[in-house]
Amino acid sequence: MKKGFQLAGLDNCESESPLGGKSNRCVVVAANVPILAHSLERTQRNWFARSNSPTDLIVQVGDSTFHLHKLAMASRSEYLNRLVFQRGSNRERVGDSLIIQLKNLPGGKKYFELVVKFCYGRKFDITAANIAPLYCAAHFLEMSEDLEQGNLISKTESFLTFLILSSWKNTFRILKTTESISPWAKDLQIVKRCSEAIAWKACTNPNASCENEGPLKHAQASNSVVDNWWFEDVSNLRIDHFVEVIQSIRRRGTKPEVIGSCIEHWTRKWFSQVTLGLDKDTPKPITLHLHRISTECLVNMLPTEENSVTCNFLLHLLKAGLMLKINSELLCVLERRVALMLEKCRVPDLLVKNQGEKHSLYDVTVVLRVLRFYVCGLSSNRSAKPHIVARLVDGYLTHVARDENLTMESFKSLVEALPQNARYCDDYLYRAIDMFLKAHPNLTEEDRTDICRKLEYHRLSHEARQHVMQNDRLPLKLTTEFVILEQVNMATLMTSNGSNYRRTNAQTIMRVNRDLENRQINNAKEINMMRKDVEMIKSQLLEVNSCKIKLQKQLKRCIY
Template identity: 60%
Template structure:
């Protein structure tokens, strides 16, 4: 006999009759259909239903015997028969016998069945002798429901637990794509999937495939920074895109399995960075909108903390730029302070091997600067604290790095003078052999911010040391009207002193001591600020005159040495 089949959810009337083409099973084995899809039957059929009728949320199984069992699953009621159900389910068997009474019909409510009423419908089909189609999308919840209902072979050989187990193992180890479909089905059965080890089995299958079959199926995907990757790296990262679709708890399981398989730390780190960029790229971090009660924010906080914990510990397994972004997100989301300090220290230790562009971390929201300078200040200060007790550090490398970073952000009109100055002063004075790069960054900043107050300009220039500037930079500084007047004055005085020393050393009759020169210059400045520009010109002219004198003396000395 054949019956028409109606898919639940596509009904056109108040009553729906559902039945399948029923086949009498010849054995209790799993029957393979298409690839990654199979049909299962029970080994023995104690009662065969002719049809299932649905009225709204009520399901009626029609047989020659009246219904004597009603099972409530969520909002749906299933009008069933005790014999086919309790003979295969230890859970229902126990409930039925615990509640035996004089009533003909027995009502049982199941509130926490894995997969809900949709999966219970498949269970009913199995118990009544209908074929059940297993796919990658329903196998995990059906397997969990079979365990929940205690449908083991102890009750009947070839019961639902063993049959779903066979197909589940087949799918996990045979198909990369279907393994991810199984992961997707975990979202409603997470605790069961973990307790029954399905999550672990799927994670280990993906890890095994990623580690042993590089470049297998997804060579068309490009990882983060693919333009800088060589072909070998692309092959090693073929699985990144598929894994990046997993939610955080499933992703962490996969990463843990991959690490146990011995995947290279830098590839694991790249995968974590790829997942993070994908999931957080569309999130707007606005401090004003964050509340500890917001469920979404709590999930994001948990995600960031989980990522920090799973990061490979090996040096250079993740980039400095990724750690800075992770630190910024951690600060905004107010993650655990110990984890936040852990990222900060690790980032600080990486500064000696960074490039300036690695420090560029975009700001989120509107009205902010393009790049977050505050996060860089925090890390540089952490590094400065670290190097104070470590003599082997290469602080000059970090000094050059900071100056290059300042040059890159100097032209941004929204960079505050306070932040710029804080970063200039974040490192100690001995962090720079030469101040030319710092002077260039300061000059670029002053040019891009012409409306700064004199006090702000003086604060920015305070850390700049005249003696560590090259002669070319000194000459430029003394003619640079963008510098504050006190800095220009100090530079001119020091230049005069240097010239005087050089002239004296060269043997000029025009001898002045250091103290005499300083007094003469200060008297000029002290005549009054009304004529300051005039005095400055005179001082600069004196410097130029002294340079000419010095050049003449050096030329004379060279001539005398040639003709003794």
């Protein structure tokens, strides 16, 4: 650690070593002070500058009062100089002392106290924790070199530049202190300078996050550097500062997927309080307003490049946007981006968890919104592959169907979200429906019939049909229909193979129609009888086929 280091007029600065040490600090002493104060005494909320001459200036900052000397303060501050020596007889006085009120001083009374110490030539430390507010206060009071060489603006400017360029951690400390003086920090380019310094170090110095670590940790980090080493520090920033940093990093040509990952890291950290309802320090309306603004900022700053952000993150962001009621155009932006990614997604990409015991485990409403957006664009997208999305949706349905809290309306809406011709086969859809019925055994016959409305006999494989006819969870009407259609199908096969089976295809169809008209098939016993009939037809068909094979063999023998 170096002591007594001189930096552009700063006195007695200390600098940390690369491998550790104290935080950077600098002891500031003003030169050529017109009035020296023996002491600065505090009595409750009043400050008194004790010197050989009586005080003649009272400065009120907030609820505190400073009893000072005009010459000491006005000689360093152009702003106070104008207030002290402006003309007018109606100014407020207490005895021989002029009263001045300072409103909107950056940092308030805490930093005006440091300004007073500087003007009276008393030593004080400036560090990363106070440099930004003090720098802003110096600009507010116009403490420039025009009045005195080595004035407070030049001293704080030099040390601020030194801290930003030399220390990764102190740059973040400076940004943190600017939150309470945000307009001034932005106007004086403090936020921009810190953001550009962070971007420069993040893009050029992979080991910058290892400062203040021992040699062993430093060496280990050097051997395991990855693109996201800076994510955690950046994720501690407030949204406006985070936006500035990301913009600076983007201007340096960082990969879009790295920027997208950083945005996702920040969002998951800050928005856990929204989804979990843990943010109790701030009143709810204010909290929701801040998160709404944050969400809109995040959507606007997302990289537009393909695969720069994950589908799952976009769905979580969409969920947050719906909760917070962000701008509808931004919601459409998110829905469109996810819809364009659906054909390359997997089932885990669609899983967005809900919070609370009364809700379903996964939020299906966000997925449903994206599916409807996707379907709306099918007519204008000739390269779309809806059968791939249908397979994805059926897999998603299978995953969420096990949830007892998933409502029938939500499940049915997902089943019907895609057009009928999007599925080549209904096997996976049938599996999802069967799982849902198993998890919801108390559904009425009418509800079960409604859920199964999308299932079609000719779109199921032979194995799936057999399972349907033996599945007691399905509505009786559907099971009956499948058994009848299976009979028709078997009869068609029999007649096409030249069987002498007495029931022709036309007779079978006539019987089916007659049974349906008379509504005679209405109980499980009849279904079981029909199942046996189907099994008997199968065995007869096998016999016919074996006879056919024997006849073909005998015919070959006769020919030869």
